[in-house]
Amino acid sequence: MPSDHTTTPRGSLRELLKLPVGERIDLRAYDAAATPGGPPGKTAGVAAATELGPRLAELQERLYAASTAGDRRRVLLVLQGMDTSGKGGTVKHVIGHFNPSGCRVRAFKAPTEEERAHPFLWRITQALPRPGEIGIFDRSHYEDVLIARVRGLAPPEELEERYGQIDAFERSLADDGVTLVKVFLHLSYEEQRARLLERLDNPDKHWKFSPGDIDERALWPDYQEAYEIALARCATDRTPWFLVPADRKWYRNWAISTLLLEHLEELDPRYPEADFDVAECRRRLLTR
Amino acid sequence: MPSDHTTTPRGSLRELLKLPVGERIDLRAYDAAATPGGPPGKTAGVAAATELGPRLAELQERLYAASTAGDRRRVLLVLQGMDTSGKGGTVKHVIGHFNPSGCRVRAFKAPTEEERAHPFLWRITQALPRPGEIGIFDRSHYEDVLIARVRGLAPPEELEERYGQIDAFERSLADDGVTLVKVFLHLSYEEQRARLLERLDNPDKHWKFSPGDIDERALWPDYQEAYEIALARCATDRTPWFLVPADRKWYRNWAISTLLLEHLEELDPRYPEADFDVAECRRRLLTR
Numbered sequence A, B: 001m002p003s004d005h006t007t008t009p010r011g012s013l014r015e016l017l018k019l020p021v022g023e024r025i026d027l028r029a030y031d032a033a034a035t036p037g038g039p040p041g042k043t044a045g046v047a048a049a050t051e052l053g054p055r056l057a058e059l060q061e062r063l064y065a066a067s068t069a070g071d072r073r074r075v076l077l078v079l080q081g082m083d084t085s086g087k088g089g090t091v092k093h094v095i096g097h098f099n100p101s102g103c104r105v106r107a108f109k110a111p112t113e114e115e116r117a118h119p120f121l122w123r124i125t126q127a128l129p130r131p132g133e134i135g136i137f138d139r140s141h142y143e144d145v146l147i148a149r150v151r152g153l154a155p156p157e158e159l160e161e162r163y164g165q166i167d168a169f170e171r172s173l174a175d176d177g178v179t180l181v182k183v184f185l186h187l188s189y190e191e192q193r194a195r196l197l198e199r200l201d202n203p204d205k206h207w208k209f210s211p212g213d214i215d216e217r218a219l220w221p222d223y224q225e226a227y228e229i230a231l232a233r234c235a236t237d238r239t240p241w242f243l244v245p246a247d248r249k250w251y252r253n254w255a256i257s258t259l260l261l262e263h264l265e266e267l268d269p270r271y272p273e274a275d276f277d278v279a280e281c282r283r284r285l286l287t288r
Helices: A013-017 A042-067 A087-093 A122-126 A141-145 A156-175 A189-201 A203-208 A212-217 A220-233 A249-267 A278-286 B013-017 B042-067 B087-093 B122-126 B141-145 B156-175 B189-201 B203-208 B212-217 B220-233 B249-267 B278-286
Strands: A074-081 A103-107 A134-138 A178-186 A241-245 B074-081 B103-107 B134-138 B178-186 B241-245
Touching: A013 A241, A013 A249, A042 A074, A042 A249, A042 B203, A074 A087, A074 A249, A087 A134, A087 A178, A087 A249, A141 A156, A141 A220, A156 A178, A156 A220, A178 A249, A189 A203, A189 A212, A189 B278, A203 B042, A212 B278, A241 A249, A278 B189, A278 B212, B013 B241, B013 B249, B042 B074, B042 B249, B074 B087, B074 B249, B087 B134, B087 B178, B087 B249, B141 B156, B141 B220, B156 B178, B156 B220, B178 B249, B189 B203, B189 B212, B241 B249
Parallel strands: A074 A134, A074 A178, A103 A134, A178 A241, B074 B134, B074 B178, B103 B134, B178 B241
Antiparallel strands: none
16 A cells, blocks of 8 residues: 555545455554545645535435435445544544434444344344445444454354354345445554553543553554454455554544545435426415 | 524523423414524524534533443433424534434334334334433424324324323433423424425425425414424423424524533533543553
């Protein structure tokens, strides 16, 4: 992935950020502070992301409108990444462009007792977007091959099975009209330290911190390895992973907005045509 | 309700818009184009509503943060009003100020088969906000005493029972920490005509229109009467109704933003204090 600062023509950011399919992945080869295809700096990046807002909102409205006439297509943004990599910030800044009534946001935490009584994909299927909606997963079914692997929360054979189950599940979603946009927020070890310290240094952010975050951080290499395996094993050309360098928040916001825009533009949803007599309705309205 | 254009000191818009409790209500006495307590015109109104955004977002974050330390409080905005009165527009423009991850938006349509198999409040309880969240109902349990009454969808004795059931339900919510903000969007008959015509005249808005909307419009007096009864019978000082004149969209957005702000300011949610040793965590972080 080149990290030069040339602005990319629209339509190609996803080619730039797409992880190779069917190859081993070495996350150390990717610079978390890079800004591939992005604007030349923060000021330009913030402005560019803001400019995308109206177009994103318009395409979302078209997608929703099309669903009222039977179009089943919908979008599902899957956000994965280490603590502080910006999953929540993405929801706030990127999803904030959309009309809230067409968004279905779900943050997945440690599974509840009821969720644990079901297969791991059960709670995921409960939270899927309906036709015309944009779904957003802050963490997802991938936790079941990430923390579950690192912490040994399931037997190795079962973990092994899950990659194939995820793959089959995602193919079934794609068959059903779901455009998956799977984003791995690639953060550096040093930047995570800085962000955790920032939370400690600001009392208004203490609620976002838990000493357990430091214990998880101690397992950084294990998590990176678990990601490398998941990103390689659960990707096809129809359900690829995108690696978004996440050390720079402005780039993250711009890049994810642009990825969503490219996918929505490809869907090209249309306002449905009237299935009623417009002139007749006009006449009826004018007389009452 | 006075319709002069004096700007109201913060904290009192809800007194101005609150409908009397325990009295008969005559909706014809309220001017749908009025702007009580509001800025002097559209330009100022749009600017004032935009200015409220950051404060609303901050209070929402505090509310959410407090919930992580056990605070059960949450807010539920209930939007009711005739077709085109601006329920959807309110979600887009007002709720757009908030972080989507803390909002639970639900639009209630005609009940599904499963919903009809349960008591009318069942589907409502499924959609309630969790502690720390802001819930938004675009239509609500009130449809069960509005369209249900006008269209005779339930036996009269059952309809009669529902007012008391709604009242008891809302009291139980208030007891459980839910701040209810019930808003009736008061639209004029003429403005509805104009908005329906606008949908007909713009092909991109045909999907929002159905000839059935004209049939419902023909029942305008019946709906107004059903509203007058519901607004009078389902209101207490803890669970009042607010009448927001809705002919002017800028006023509607400003007024609902301000109502939410006043309620959130009264809740005055606080960031919780750290329940861990901050200095110790800092040391641990710096060494790894």
